[in-house]
Amino acid sequence: MEELIEKLKVQIIEQLNLEDMEPEDIDADESLFGEGLGLDSIDALELIVLLEKEYGIKIKNPKDGQKIFFSIRTMAEFIQDNQK
Amino acid sequence: MIKESSTTVVVTGIGIISSIGNNLQETFSSLVEKRTGIGKIDILDTIRKDEFLLGEIKLNHNQLIELAEVDNNHAWTRTALIGIIAAKQAIQDSLINVNQNTALISASTVGGMDRSELYYKDFLTEAVHKDYIDTHHAGSSTEMIAEHCGLNGFITTISTACSSSLNSIMFGARLIKSGSTKTAVVGGTDALSKFTLNGFNTLMILDKEHCRPFDKSRTGLNLGEGAAYLVLEEKESALAAGKKIYAEVSGYANANDAHHQTASSEDGEGPYLAMKNALESAAIEPSAINYINAHGTGTGNNDLTEGIAIKRLFGKNIPLFSSTKAYTGHTLGAAGVIESVIAILSLNNKLAFPNINFKDAIEEIDIVPVTEVIEIDNVRHVLTNSFGFGGNDSSVIFSSKEHTNGNYLSENNSTPAIKSNPVYIIGAGCVSPQNTLDSGNLLEDIVEVDDRFLQVIKPNYRDFINPKLLRRMSKIVRMGIVSSSVAMKDANIENPDAILTGTGMGCQVDTEKFLNSMIDNNEGLLTPTSFIQSTHNTVGGAIALGKQNHNYNLTYVHRTFSFESALLDSLLLLNEGKVKDVLLGGFDEITEESWLIKTKIDYFKKNTASNINILDDSQVGAQAGEGSSFFVLSNEESNNAYAKVIGVDMFFRPENNNEIEDRISTFIKKHSLSIDDMDLIILGNNGDNEFDKIYTDVESRLFSNNSTSYYKHLCGEYDTSSAFAMWLAAKIIKDNKAPEIMIRKGHPAEEIRNVLIYNHFRNINHSLILLSKP
Numbered sequence: 001m002e003e004l005i006e007k008l009k010v011q012i013i014e015q016l017n018l019e020d021m022e023p024e025d026i027d028a029d030e031s032l033f034g035e036g037l038g039l040d041s042i043d044a045l046e047l048i049v050l051l052e053k054e055y056g057i058k059i060k061n062p063k064d065g066q067k068i069f070f071s072i073r074t075m076a077e078f079i080q081d082n083q084k
Numbered sequence: 085m086i087k088e089s090s091t092t093v094v095v096t097g098i099g100i101i102s103s104i105g106n107n108l109q110e111t112f113s114s115l116v117e118k119r120t121g122i123g124k125i126d127i128l129d130t131i132r133k134d135e136f137l138l139g140e141i142k143l144n145h146n147q148l149i150e151l152a153e154v155d156n157n158h159a160w161t162r163t164a165l166i167g168i169i170a171a172k173q174a175i176q177d178s179l180i181n182v183n184q185n186t187a188l189i190s191a192s193t194v195g196g197m198d199r200s201e202l203y204y205k206d207f208l209t210e211a212v213h214k215d216y217i218d219t220h221h222a223g224s225s226t227e228m229i230a231e232h233c234g235l236n237g238f239i240t241t242i243s244t245a246c247s248s249s250l251n252s253i254m255f256g257a258r259l260i261k262s263g264s265t266k267t268a269v270v271g272g273t274d275a276l277s278k279f280t281l282n283g284f285n286t287l288m289i290l291d292k293e294h295c296r297p298f299d300k301s302r303t304g305l306n307l308g309e310g311a312a313y314l315v316l317e318e319k320e321s322a323l324a325a326g327k328k329i330y331a332e333v334s335g336y337a338n339a340n341d342a343h344h345q346t347a348s349s350e351d352g353e354g355p356y357l358a359m360k361n362a363l364e365s366a367a368i369e370p371s372a373i374n375y376i377n378a379h380g381t382g383t384g385n386n387d388l389t390e391g392i393a394i395k396r397l398f399g400k401n402i403p404l405f406s407s408t409k410a411y412t413g414h415t416l417g418a419a420g421v422i423e424s425v426i427a428i429l430s431l432n433n434k435l436a437f438p439n440i441n442f443k444d445a446i447e448e449i450d451i452v453p454v455t456e457v458i459e460i461d462n463v464r465h466v467l468t469n470s471f472g473f474g475g476n477d478s479s480v481i482f483s484s485k486e487h488t489n490g491n492y493l494s495e496n497n498s499t500p501a502i503k504s505n506p507v508y509i510i511g512a513g514c515v516s517p518q519n520t521l522d523s524g525n526l527l528e529d530i531v532e533v534d535d536r537f538l539q540v541i542k543p544n545y546r547d548f549i550n551p552k553l554l555r556r557m558s559k560i561v562r563m564g565i566v567s568s569s570v571a572m573k574d575a576n577i578e579n580p581d582a583i584l585t586g587t588g589m590g591c592q593v594d595t596e597k598f599l600n601s602m603i604d605n606n607e608g609l610l611t612p613t614s615f616i617q618s619t620h621n622t623v624g625g626a627i628a629l630g631k632q633n634h635n636y637n638l639t640y641v642h643r644t645f646s647f648e649s650a651l652l653d654s655l656l657l658l659n660e661g662k663v664k665d666v667l668l669g670g671f672d673e674i675t676e677e678s679w680l681i682k683t684k685i686d687y688f689k690k691n692t693a694s695n696i697n698i699l700d701d702s703q704v705g706a707q708a709g710e711g712s713s714f715f716v717l718s719n720e721e722s723n724n725a726y727a728k729v730i731g732v733d734m735f736f737r738p739e740n741n742n743e744i745e746d747r748i749s750t751f752i753k754k755h756s757l758s759i760d761d762m763d764l765i766i767l768g769n770n771g772d773n774e775f776d777k778i779y780t781d782v783e784s785r786l787f788s789n790n791s792t793s794y795y796k797h798l799c800g801e802y803d804t805s806s807a808f809a810m811w812l813a814a815k816i817i818k819d820n821k822a823p824e825i826m827i828r829k830g831h832p833a834e835e836i837r838n839v840l841i842y843n844h845f846r847n848i849n850h851s852l853i854l855l856s857k858p
Contacts, residue, residue: 015611016555017555017556017613018555019551019554019555020551038552040344041344041346041347042345042346042556042612042613042616045286045287045288045611045612046611046612046613048288049286049609049610049611052609053609062288
């Protein structure tokens, strides 16, 4: 799990072009949207493609993203539950 | 405040082609018979054929060539072909004689993308299809329409995403009101492309079923394609000529939502302001509107916001309304004018057309559109909406020709004609390949390079832009924001009354990124960021968003007319007395690929060259460049004013050098000056010997007694480089000193009072800008 979380941090920084960020700057439990990292709906769509590209998981309804992308940890949990 | 001119603008011709008909009659029949044009994909060659529905015109390339009655050896894009078909119908319908007084204002979002996406990889290698390289830019379809229909008056192109063609109607009407032209063909064209289909798919706002605007169960839009044009004329002359009049263009407005790049705000501020200001411009009360053709795309976000805005404006008395996108699909840049035609059909036939596929109202707003073809009694005023990415929102009102003034508020009548107000440059900012960002002394340290193309000196973007926002911004957006911030700071203004931008090629970095990954991954695994950033109005939208600016915001995209058109619109706005100041900018970015592609058609030099000695370089083509220059223009002369803007003029494909010289002389005379009054001429020589010859000829025949100069060795050739020239001219007038590095011949007068900029692109698009000492 922790390994997946670290990998996700790197992938998110790259996918979203978060130029100033290092993986250690992101707290796995911090909220990705709003107050936390400050991502928005376009980033959510980018993350949906990341899940498909890197983990082969397809999300059909963008509204499902709200729960899945709450934090890096929720994302990692979702990947673990849905992979294979 | 100066009131608007008393000229009334009327529609005297209509042409239209879309998935619901190849002409006006077929369009009307489909509307009345509730026949949708949306269905399975037959024409567009995409892997998503069985996944989505589209509103296609069911004619292939060759069939369109036949319908347009054009020569099949030419490199036509689908966008241009449907544009020609619709424009030709409109011109024939209105029986106008096309002549120099007829302007063409067109609109498009993706221009020639329908061919570019087929041949792009080939452009980069062998360039077998190289005739299509120059049909890519958004103004290309406009030029093909102008040439094919014999229109040789003023032409330009607007691109503000999905509101584009409402803005071209508005600009055409304003040109007529200002007296700049008597007749204008206005509208837009957009063909379906894999680029837009896949782009909207990344945003997850495409419905796989038939779209259901304003319905509770709506899940997205269906894309469509089409073109439509209106012929606009002065009412007096149309009546005198005994013309058939479809409607008056009685009100219009553009406002910015300034909320998000693609999503609309919760309170619908942009749509609300667009409708409200359009009503004010028509001088009618909300209750006078009899029907609204809504934007109504069928996305969760748009329909809710538009409904909220309608409720805010109309309260409990919401007029009959419907979205007709379930008929045509969302035709993007053409949507505004296609729906204007439908609104005019409503007005003329006293009918409201249904919002097909509607069943249940959206709970939050609980408003119900028209669901059957119904008669409207006493219909006088109809309103149509178009909203686009970058928060660009427009509304236009058409009124029946019979309406009396009784319905109008009193102040609109018998207003005086527009008088000419002086316009001053009160702030300027420039990012370029030279040290222009904080230039104490103009061009003191010249940057000399020996390279394939010139690139801007990167500012420290973080000094100007929140690092979080930087993540999505490509070079063009960054330099646009920096130079506009500098200009506003220089002018000491917080927020301008209008934002006008020009760009020839737009956001090339993002367009290339999306196009390449779409082709490389066979339409799979695409992400939205580069798609949404690729719209031409991204910079104007980003400035509005950053400043929370809800004002008029337009982007012109017509090659080397782009900046000049934005300047012309600025002068109109300031003369109409509706604004105090305007933020005006011109920008283009160079990329490795766009440079390479244009070397294939000899536009750009293939090998390195020294910029300082560019005029002596023997390679074909120009040295490419890039940059962004912004200005604050105002009616009020400040102590720090740089210069007065005397005028701008553009002309398309002159017959010979005599015509060029005539146009230049007439332009100077029109402003009560003589050629001898020109203390400095700034010419656009760029090292492309074949076309530099025109400058040399004009210089020796017309400007033999004047001091002349050039500038493209400093910035390179790009479509909006005239903005850089205007930045130089403004500085030169203010400093009363012209840098030696620019001078071609002679010495400017002791007092530099008048500076003329003359630029042309390969003898196609010629432009003049005249500045004077305040």
